[in-house]
Amino acid sequence: MDVISAALPYLLEGLKVTLYIFVIAIILGFLIGLVVALLRLAPIKPLNWIAIAFIDAIRGTPFLVQLFFIYFGLNSLPFISLNSTTAGIVTVAINAGAYFAEIIRAGIQSIDKGQTEAARSLGLTGFQNMYYIVLPQAFRRMLPTITNQSIISLKDTSLLSVIGIADLTQQGEIQASATFEAFKIWLIVGIIYFIIIYLLTLLANVLERRFVLR
Amino acid sequence: MSIISVKNLKKSFGSNEVLKNINAEIKEREVVCVIGPSGSGKSTFLRCLNRLEEITGGHVMIDGKDITDPKININEVRQEVGMVFQQFNLFPHKTVLENITLAPIKVRSASKEEAREKAHELLKKVGLSEKAESYPGELSGGQKQRVAIARALAMNPKIMLFDEPTSALDPEMVGDVLEVMKQLAKEGMTMVVVTHEMGFAREVGDRVIFMDGGYIVEENEPNALFGNPQNERTKLFLSKVL
Numbered sequence: 001m002d003v004i005s006a007a008l009p010y011l012l013e014g015l016k017v018t019l020y021i022f023v024i025a026i027i028l029g030f031l032i033g034l035v036v037a038l039l040r041l042a043p044i045k046p047l048n049w050i051a052i053a054f055i056d057a058i059r060g061t062p063f064l065v066q067l068f069f070i071y072f073g074l075n076s077l078p079f080i081s082l083n084s085t086t087a088g089i090v091t092v093a094i095n096a097g098a099y100f101a102e103i104i105r106a107g108i109q110s111i112d113k114g115q116t117e118a119a120r121s122l123g124l125t126g127f128q129n130m131y132y133i134v135l136p137q138a139f140r141r142m143l144p145t146i147t148n149q150s151i152i153s154l155k156d157t158s159l160l161s162v163i164g165i166a167d168l169t170q171q172g173e174i175q176a177s178a179t180f181e182a183f184k185i186w187l188i189v190g191i192i193y194f195i196i197i198y199l200l201t202l203l204a205n206v207l208e209r210r211f212v213l214r
Numbered sequence: 215m216s217i218i219s220v221k222n223l224k225k226s227f228g229s230n231e232v233l234k235n236i237n238a239e240i241k242e243r244e245v246v247c248v249i250g251p252s253g254s255g256k257s258t259f260l261r262c263l264n265r266l267e268e269i270t271g272g273h274v275m276i277d278g279k280d281i282t283d284p285k286i287n288i289n290e291v292r293q294e295v296g297m298v299f300q301q302f303n304l305f306p307h308k309t310v311l312e313n314i315t316l317a318p319i320k321v322r323s324a325s326k327e328e329a330r331e332k333a334h335e336l337l338k339k340v341g342l343s344e345k346a347e348s349y350p351g352e353l354s355g356g357q358k359q360r361v362a363i364a365r366a367l368a369m370n371p372k373i374m375l376f377d378e379p380t381s382a383l384d385p386e387m388v389g390d391v392l393e394v395m396k397q398l399a400k401e402g403m404t405m406v407v408v409t410h411e412m413g414f415a416r417e418v419g420d421r422v423i424f425m426d427g428g429y430i431v432e433e434n435e436p437n438a439l440f441g442n443p444q445n446e447r448t449k450l451f452l453s454k455v456l
């Protein structure tokens with residue numbers, strides 16, 4: 001018990017870092033996903049190609065490689081210097097963004113074309129149609145998949161410890177080697193991740209119920 | 215002076231030419247019904263009138279504006295042309311009232327109060343005053359279609375287009391919707407109605423257009439067209455549906 005109470009404050013410090021990175025990255029990732037999805041669906045071929053290239057590049061490479069490319073690769077270029085936290089946030093955001101883009105594209109395409117036709121026939125612009133009619137309906141449908149991807153991204157943040165970010169996993173490593181109590185420490189770290197993900201799922205369920213499709 | 219003027223209208227989907235050479239003039243306050251066999255191009259013709267379908271060739275003038283002109287602001291033209299769909303296409307995430315007020319507020323920049331007042335007026339007109347706060351999912355088909363009509367009317371359009379507005383309805387719901395349309399015709403709305411309701415065409419239509427194979431085969435005032443069709447294809451079609 002002593003081990004745990006001594007280690008817990010450090011682990012919670014790490015949790016703060018994890019959550020900080022996760023929240024910023026997931027918001028950025030969502031915006032990236034939205035923009036890329038709209039590019040993917042735009043009636044302009046070159047924009048589609050850019051979107052497809054981005055999505056394929058991210059989906060076709062491992063997260064760690066993306067992280068190393070951004071942190072070590074980009075940082076080796078002149079005039080670029082990213083600290084580890086920024087590199088971590090950027091990597092998680094871009095990675096989630098590619099997956100979100102596909103989720104949002106599928107969500108938009110799942111909305112009946114009649115909705116767009118009705119909106120446009122009333123004189124709404126293409127943008128107004130997206131904003132008021134298509135996206136609100138699409139988001140409700142996408143919520144479960146968005147939650148899923150968010151959970152995956154949260155778990156991905158644990159890989160950021162390899163570039164020296166003091167997140168929950170990194171704090172776990174430090175505490176495990178300092179205390180020689182690997183079993184207890186990693187069990188606790190696991191439980192903390194589990195609780196956070198469980199809360200995330202609860203939040204998603206609440207949102208889903210509030211936005212129940214009529 | 216026609217409010218709708220269609221000249222040599224052509225429409226293809228890929229290599230499939232669906233409208234071959236359509237010419238039509240529709241005057242203000244006129245009610246024109248479009249009939250014809252399935253696949254003859256009725257819906258496509260209607261949807262070219264507000265450019266919901268991209269027009270392949272020819273010209274469509276709406277209230278003096280050529281909507282085939284790429285420089286035209288089509289959103290402005292569409293504000294004057296209401297459309298009612300077979301499948302209603304109400305916005306399921308918005309209440310009846312929000313469905314009706316959305317476009318006036320966002321497109322016509324009406325104030326919320328103005329738009330709501332007008333919406334309540336229109337709901338009364340279509341007999342659905344008590345449904346303002348309902349969601350579309352809570353309405354019957356006939357009620358949905360009447361809301362859809364109110365939604366289109368909220369923009370104060372000069373023209374109303376109807377694409378088989380009663381075809382998706384249970385028979386007992388059809389009457390209510392047709393009643394609303396009759397009322398609208400009586401008030402002098404310019405209407406183009408694609409329909410299988412021959413009774414409606416005969417009673418309310420000023421003119422009936424018969425389409426087949428992408429052409430307007432015959433047009434006439436209803437009694438003449440139904441009573442004394444000239445073209446063989448019209449005769450054949452009418453013998454099946456009447």
Ligand SMILES: Nc1ncnc2c1ncn2[C@@H]1O[C@H](COP(=O)(O)OP(=O)(O)OP(=O)(O)O)[C@@H](O)[C@H]1O
Nearest residue numbers: 227230232250251252253254255256257258259378
């Ligand atoms: N979006 C589209 N893409 C390809 N072909 C289409 C499209 N819309 C319609 N068509 C074709 O155009 C032809 C005319 O269709 P349209 O819907 O205008 O017929 P209609 O007279 O309204 O028939 P119905 O009475 O069944 O509604 C049909 O052969 C149809 O398959």
Ligand SMILES: [Mg+2]
Nearest residue numbers: 256257258378
């Ligand atoms: Mg049709």
